[in-house]
Amino acid sequence: xxxxxxxxxxxxxxxxxxxxxxxxxxxxxxxxxxxxxxxxxxxxxxxxxxxxxxxxxxxxxxxxxxxxxxxxxxxxxxxxxxxxxxxxxxxxxxxxxxx
Numbered sequence: 138x139x140x141x142x143x144x145x146x147x148x149x150x151x152x153x154x155x156x157x158x159x160x161x162x163x164x165x166x167x168x169x170x171x172x173x174x175x176x177x178x179x180x181x182x183x184x185x186x187x188x189x190x191x192x193x194x195x196x197x198x199x200x201x202x203x204x205x206x207x208x209x210x211x212x213x214x215x216x217x218x219x220x221x222x223x224x225x226x227x228x229x230x231x232x233x234x235x236x
Contacts, residue, residue: 141204144177146196160195186213 147157154170154177161168166188175181176188183189190213193200204210 141177141179141206143173143192143203146198146203147177150196152196157192157195161191164191164195166191182209186216189213190217 147153152160154173157173158168158170168188172181172183176183189204190200193203196203200213201210204213
């Protein structure tokens with residue numbers, strides 16, 4: 138198990154797993170209530186760590202409000218940074234082919 142405050146934040150905001158699921162679906166993210174429960178209870182970690190960033194956005198909290206394990210928090214930020222750099226490079230390459 139690893140530490141996160143998702144369940145606590147959901148309770149404080151009076152948001153259910155179903156509500157969170159719907160908010161994520163509005164952003165094009167398909168996820169089950171059961172999977173959200175596993176994440177909230179620290180029983181599983183998502184394969185795509187960026188799901189935490191999307192959860193933080195829809196709950197309008199900082200990522201570090203949810204993730205209390207500093208090493209995991211840093212790995213999420215690192216993975217997100219790498220993905221953003223790849224996207225930027227792909228966009229640059231696409232622009233070069235247009236020009």
